[in-house]
Amino acid sequence: MRRKITVFLIIVVCFLLQTTLFQTLSFASIAPNLLIVVVSSFGFMRGRKEGMWIGLFSGLLVDVFFGSVIGFYALIYMYIGYMNGFFRKIFFPEDIKLPLILISASDLGYNLLVYFFLFFLRGKFQFGYYILHIMIPELVYTIVITIALYFVILKINQKLEAIEKRSASKFV
């Protein structure tokens, strides 16, 4: 329960920051994608199941406020969380290379999906433009934010795991 509330709070804070503060602080009208960082990092830190649920919830949040149909972003975020869960086995907290690679891949994958479904299918074929002016800048900005945000999430997760371990050993 403690974990659920904490994760919920993290998602809410990131969503709010992303839609308000970072939109006003955007460079060249590009803002970072904090929710991808949250979904992705919980995916590889906690496994497929949690990644999936956290992704679903974050996506729904985006859908309700900014989606044209409910469920589209939820689906994308859910799969991103799930996919990242596969990498739990090779994840070590001290190593920042894997998180950086996974988060950037997730962000790129997310943008490619959005481009394909919401732009390509409407006949906007200038892929080169979109990748250079939307996807890559967002990727760079997100990576910069990741370096700070990832450690916050990691610390919170380690705290939670320590508390869970303690209360579990109490029962035994």
Next chain:
Amino acid sequence: MRRRSKHSFPTRYMLLILSGLCVLIMFVSFTLNLSGGPLNTVAGYVFTPMQKGINSVGNWFVSRADELKSLKNVTKENEELQAQVDELTTELNTVKLEQYELDSLRELFQLDQKYPSYKKVAARIIGSDSSNWFNTFVIDKGTKDGIEKDMNVIAGSGLVGIVIDVGPNYAKVRSIIDDANNVSGMTLSTTDRCNVNGNLESMNENQVIEFSNLKCDENVIGPGEQLVTSNISDKYLEGILIGYISSIKRDSNNLTYSGTVTPAVDFKHLQEVLVILDKKQSAK
């Protein structure tokens, strides 16, 4: 927790079920044009107040940064503006005279009802699209303040967009520069109709959006011409300023023209908007 202790449900089946559910919801909300429903209400009460708060913090940061930036230019600008004030005062006087004349003429011709003063409500923008692909935003007024779907949103004198979804205390607005948005427009001087569509690429590059399918006589319309919403649009009220034509070229079919429009509204620094509470009466 209890269920997990017995035997846990395989995650991949759960993923399949949830995917199916998402696709189902997508179809339902797309075909029936539903949106959120109870989700909207919950989201409105939980997130809207928080967005309001954080957004004011964000605005504070930006205004501090702007202050530092502008301090240098202020003195120079002041001189320029002073000159401009003198110039504009004289201009204003002539305009006033013309206005009186116009008013009396309108009274004569009883044209008042053509441009009624709409009832409006002011709202503050409290959040913008989380992705970099679209240009929708959330305002802090909803059904409680009388806002409904398809109401027009303006700022200053220019068109901002249209309400596409409402919750109890917030509303989603899609701006005219959004890549998926289309407005039926017309030129002010010749009332030739055209289609104005938002474009992410041209908006990012040159701060302009596109128009197409303008049927007009040769060399009548040039850059600087005002584009307003047309009389045949079924959602936008007639005669709201969209922007000014910045470039125009003849299409390859030699019949129609297309080009770019500079929006009348500064979307970069938009903070407050007005929602027009009158909706266009469309034949249904």
